[in-house]
Amino acid sequence: xxxxxxxxxxxxxxxxxxLLAMTRLACRLAGDDSADDVVQEAxxxxxxxxxxxxxxxxxxxxxxxxxxxxxxxxxxQRLWVTHPLPERAAPAVDDDGRLDVAAAVARLPRKQRLxxxxxxxxxxxxxxxxxxxxxxxxxxxxxxxxxxxxxxxELGDR
Amino acid sequence: xxxxxxxxxxQEAGEAFRGTHTRAAEPRAxxxxxxxxxxxxxxxxxLLPAGAAAATAVVVIGxxxxxxxxSGTRRPAAAVSVPxxxxxxxxxxxxxxxxxxxGGDYTATPIRERIDLRRRSTPGEVAATVTTTYDSGLLLxxxxxxxxxxxxxxxxxxxxxxxxxxxxxxxxxxxGETRQLDTGAVGAGALxxxxxxxxxxxxxxxxxxxxxDLSAGFTYTRPDPAxxxxxxxxxxxxxxxxxxxxxxxxxxxxxxxxxxxxxxxxAGSHVAAAGERAVVQHDDPVAGGPxxxxxxxxxxxxxxxxxxELARGPVSVWPVVGDGFVAWRRSGAAPEVxxxxxxxxxxxxxxxxxxxxxxxxxxxxxxxxxxxGEPRLHVVRITSRS
Numbered sequence: 001x002x003x004x005x006x007x008x009x010x011x012x013x014x015x016x017x018x019l020l021a022m023t024r025l026a027c028r029l030a031g032d033d034s035a036d037d038v039v040q041e042a043x044x045x046x047x048x049x050x051x052x053x054x055x056x057x058x059x060x061x062x063x064x065x066x067x068x069x070x071x072x073x074x075x076x077q078r079l080w081v082t083h084p085l086p087e088r089a090a091p092a093v094d095d096d097g098r099l100d101v102a103a104a105v106a107r108l109p110r111k112q113r114l115x116x117x118x119x120x121x122x123x124x125x126x127x128x129x130x131x132x133x134x135x136x137x138x139x140x141x142x143x144x145x146x147x148x149x150x151x152x153x154e155l156g157d158r
Numbered sequence: 159x160x161x162x163x164x165x166x167x168x169q170e171a172g173e174a175f176r177g178t179h180t181r182a183a184e185p186r187a188x189x190x191x192x193x194x195x196x197x198x199x200x201x202x203x204x205l206l207p208a209g210a211a212a213a214t215a216v217v218v219i220g221x222x223x224x225x226x227x228x229s230g231t232r233r234p235a236a237a238v239s240v241p242x243x244x245x246x247x248x249x250x251x252x253x254x255x256x257x258x259x260x261g262g263d264y265t266a267t268p269i270r271e272r273i274d275l276r277r278r279s280t281p282g283e284v285a286a287t288v289t290t291t292y293d294s295g296l297l298l299x300x301x302x303x304x305x306x307x308x309x310x311x312x313x314x315x316x317x318x319x320x321x322x323x324x325x326x327x328x329x330x331x332x333x334g335e336t337r338q339l340d341t342g343a344v345g346a347g348a349l350x351x352x353x354x355x356x357x358x359x360x361x362x363x364x365x366x367x368x369x370x371d372l373s374a375g376f377t378y379t380r381p382d383p384a385x386x387x388x389x390x391x392x393x394x395x396x397x398x399x400x401x402x403x404x405x406x407x408x409x410x411x412x413x414x415x416x417x418x419x420x421x422x423x424x425a426g427s428h429v430a431a432a433g434e435r436a437v438v439q440h441d442d443p444v445a446g447g448p449x450x451x452x453x454x455x456x457x458x459x460x461x462x463x464x465x466x467e468l469a470r471g472p473v474s475v476w477p478v479v480g481d482g483f484v485a486w487r488r489s490g491a492a493p494e495v496x497x498x499x500x501x502x503x504x505x506x507x508x509x510x511x512x513x514x515x516x517x518x519x520x521x522x523x524x525x526x527x528x529x530x531g532e533p534r535l536h537v538v539r540i541t542s543r544s
Contacts, residue, residue, distance in 0.1 A: 019182035027179055039183035101171045120172035148164040155159065155167075 011047055018061045021122050022068045028117045029072035038075050042068040062131030065122070069114060069132070104154045105147075112147040115140050264331065265518075265525050265537065266300040266307060273297045273309055275331065281537045288329060288336075299351035301359065302520070303389075305331045306372050308352040308359050312344065324349055326361060328372075339370065339377065355389035355432075360414070362386060362396075369394060369414045378413040388431035388479075392460040395431050397423075404429070406436070408460050420462050432479040432519065434459050435498055437468070439477050439486070456484060456498065468496050480519030483540050485526075487517055493526055495540060508536050 015022075022042060026035035045067050046053075053063055105116055111133070118129040119140070130140040159167075265281060267274045271290040276283060290297055292313040301308045312324040326340040340350065342363055352361040359370045367382035384396035384407045393410035404427045406420040423429070427440045436459050441452035454469040454477055468484065477486040485495045492509035508528060517526040524538045 019184075020180070023181070023183045024176065024179050026183070028175070032179075036183045101167065116168065120168040121175050123172060123176055145161070148161055148168070151168075152159050152161070152164050155164075 011050070014060065015043060015046065015064065018064050021061060021124070022064055024122050025065055025068050025117060026072055028121050029069060030075045034072075034075055038068065038072045041071040041075070045071060058131045059128070061124075062128055065118065065124075065132040066134065101151075101155070104151050107154075108147050108150060112143050112150070115143040116147045119144060264302055264307070265535075266302055266309075267535065271295055271297060273300055273307070275307065281535065286331065288327075291325065292323070298349060301352045301354040303354035303357065303359065303372060306354065306359070307331055308339070308354055310349055310351060312349060326350055326352060328359070328370075337375075340368065353386040353388055356391065358389050358394070358414070360386040360389060360394055360396075367396065367409075369409070371413070378415070380415070382407075382409075382417065384409075384417075387429050387436075390431055390433060390459055392434070395420075395429070395436065395459065397429055399425075401425060406462060410460075420460065428476045430477050430479045430484075431459060433481050435479055435484070436462055437477045437479050437484045438465065454484070454486060469494065478517050478519040478524075480524060480540060481521050483519070483524075485517060485519060485524050485540075487526065493517060493524065495524065497540075504538075504540060507538060508534070 019039065022039050023035050026038035026042070030038045042064065046064055049067075053060065105113060108116060114133060115129060118124045118132055119126060124132070126137050126140050126144075130137045133140060264285070265276050267276070271294070273288045274284045275286040275288075277285050288297065288307070288309065290311050292311065294314060296312050296314045297309050298312060299310045307329045308327065310324055310326050313322045322344045324342055324344060325338050327336060328339050329336045339359075340361065340363060342350070350361040350363045352359050354360075354372070357372050359372060361368050362383075362385040365381060365383050366379050367384055367386065368377050368379040370377040382396075384398045384405075387395045387397055389395070393408045394414040396407045396409065398405045398407060403425050404423040406423060406429060408418050408420050410416045410418065423438055424440050427438050430437045430439075435456055437454060437456045439452065439454045452471060453467055455465045455467050457463065457465045469486075471488075477484050482499060483495055483497050485493045487493050492507040495503045495507070497503065517524070519525070519540075522540055524536075524540050526536050526538075528534050528536065
């Protein structure tokens with residue numbers, strides 16, 4: 001299969017079915033205000049690297065989400081330097097005593113957090129999540145289990 | 159709470175999130191797929207550092223950009239556009255972040271664990287490189303004054319984060335002599351980013367403001383929460399920030415020992431300055447979304463009592479100020495340049511996707527990067543007088 005057939009020339013039509021998932025992941029990892037910029041960066045990156053996409057290895061969605069996660073990480077890295085850090089970590093319980101799941105998820109180790117964001121918040125099944133993370137389905141299930149255990153420690157007894 | 163309950167809680171949180179996030183980003187196809195139908199050309203890909211100088215010399219493209227002189231007549235200006243070099247970390251291609259700063263005869267381009275220096279007369283060649291002192295580090299915030307380069311080096315195995323060590327460095331570009339000026343661990347605030355000008359450098363750490371006489375090699379550190387903006391002929395301009403306002407401060411006198419509050423600005427304002435001009439950019443906050451309105455204003459240092467509106471609307475990259483001009487960028491567009499003397503703005507500057515704070519000004523020169531298609535560094539001389 002030649003390169004032209006690997007990724008259709010109509011790049012816009014090729015990525016459009018996946019834009020919502022990319023945008024949701026960008027919102028989760030970089031914030032609502034930065035999501036559009038992160039998705040644009042991810043699409044530009046995807047366009048430049050389109051020759052490296054191999055359809056034999058899976059659907060385009062995991063490939064695009066992996067790029068989106070990488071761009072979101074870089075975006076956060078840039079913001080971190082130009083904006084002051086919060087003086088303390090966000091509490092797991094807000095002022096009204098409600099559980100703040102988002103704050104607790106944000107404090108998970110990077111791989112566990114990505115698995116949680118993709119599976120629960122973007123809404124992917126474990127197979128697609130595994131493809132996006134470049135690991136086995138069993139690894140994703142293990143990461144999700146570890147993440148839930150951590151979250152229970154942080155949220156469960158409150 | 160058991161595992162099933164936690165699973166249910168996360169499912170409900172995810173469904174609630176998806177229910178409120180139903181809008182997909184709209185791709186800017188013209189930007190993303192410029193050159194559609196052409197396979198990536200390896201000869202135009204980013205270049206490994208070792209071969210960068212030789213290879214970039216081959217692909218430097220001269221651009222004639224129409225810059226109006228004082229009479230309003232457009233004429234070609236000295237402008238070049240070159241590919242940015244790339245580096246590789248553990249085999250992974252890394253994009254050029256944290257671009258760029260210009261000063262003296264150089265432009266400095268931080269690329270993760272190193273900073274490339276190019277002479278402004280030959281931007282296609284990497285004249286010198288400085289590298290991180292940590293096993294895995296990021297070089298950030300380059301500042302240039304004459305032949306002196308300053309930068310911040312932070313240990314960053316993944317993301318820069320609390321507790322990681324940083325160090326602030328100075329190098330004499332003529333002799334290569336390098337000194338460590340300050341060290342610390344990342345705390346609650348932003349990293350110290352040095353500013354340079356008028357033969358001095360300044361940076362802020364944990365409530366202290368340091369000013370260094372670059373020729374004498376002596377650093378004065380005083381308690382002051384202000385963060386340096388620029389070192390101008392009128393003094394060291396700095397800002398303090400609170401939830402209610404941004405306060406513009408000017409330090410003057412011997413070793414900048416005298417402190418004076420210039421004026422208050424709206425909370426969230428960003429200030430840039432050079433020469434006799436300060437520029438204040440402020441985006442009006444919008445709950446739950448990106449800003450849609452804002453202003454770019456300028457004033458004369460030191461009083462800054464004559465704030466004048468230059469432009470409306472939010473900008474995606476904060477303005478930078480050079481001698482006689484201010485420039486900023488909006489996403490996907492070429493830089494917008496306004497001359498303080500009221501002359502016509504230049505047109506025809508290369509446009510591209512805005513990434514990072516990828517724009518800098520020094521003297522009569524504007525430097526910026528575009529990263530769509532292939533990353534390119536643009537060096538444009540904005541001559542305010544013919």
